[in-house]
Amino acid sequence: MATESVNPAPTQLNHAGVRQRAAVREMTQRRRRVIMNVVFFVLATAGMLMLSLITRDSHAFKRSEAFAQELTQYLNEHYSDRRLPTEMPMPGNMSEALRESLRDRLCYLGQKPRREAILKKTKRAVCYPVYPLRMYLRPDGRHIILATPDGFEYQWLPEAEIKQKADELGIVLIQSSGG
Secondary structure, eight states: OHHHHHSOOHHHHHHHHHHHHHHHHHHHHHHHHHHHHHHHHHHHHHHHHHHHHHHHHHHHHHHHHHHHHHHHHHHHHHHSSSOOOSSOOOOTTSOHHHHHHHHHHEEEOTHHHHHHHHHHTSOEEEEEESSOBOOSSSOOEEEEEEEETTEEEEEEEEHHHHHHHHHHHTOOOOOOTTO
8 A cells, every 4th residue: 555655556656647748838838929919019110110101201201302392493494585583583383481491401593504504514513401401211412403505403312422413413411410
């Protein structure tokens, strides 16, 4: 009898081993579920961040392009056959606060580049943003209003290209302290 109580029956050993294996399997499954949930959370967060950055870049680019297009159209309609004014002309549908804000952020060169474009039959910058449009997922750049022998046009140029063509287009670049 003493040996029976000291040595458990073989069925009891099998049940303990089965319970232990079941507990290990359950812990492994829980660990796997936690890891999968963390991976899913990280991937979903990264996806939402990318979508947010794509949307931001797209909206910023479209806003910049819309202004460049509107100003180019205004210049072609009102100044195609006469001198450009010394102050930057602005389309009439803007508030005064917006006009002043834009004047502070844009470099306007007036009549001289237009005269050079006509005489040299080339393109010269008339108006461009002082600082580039910062993009997250594409190269930084600027929409530039160009005087051509036939009028005005706008063009998007990446910052690297602007640095190469600055002298040719008559653009004076300001070095930002932020790098």
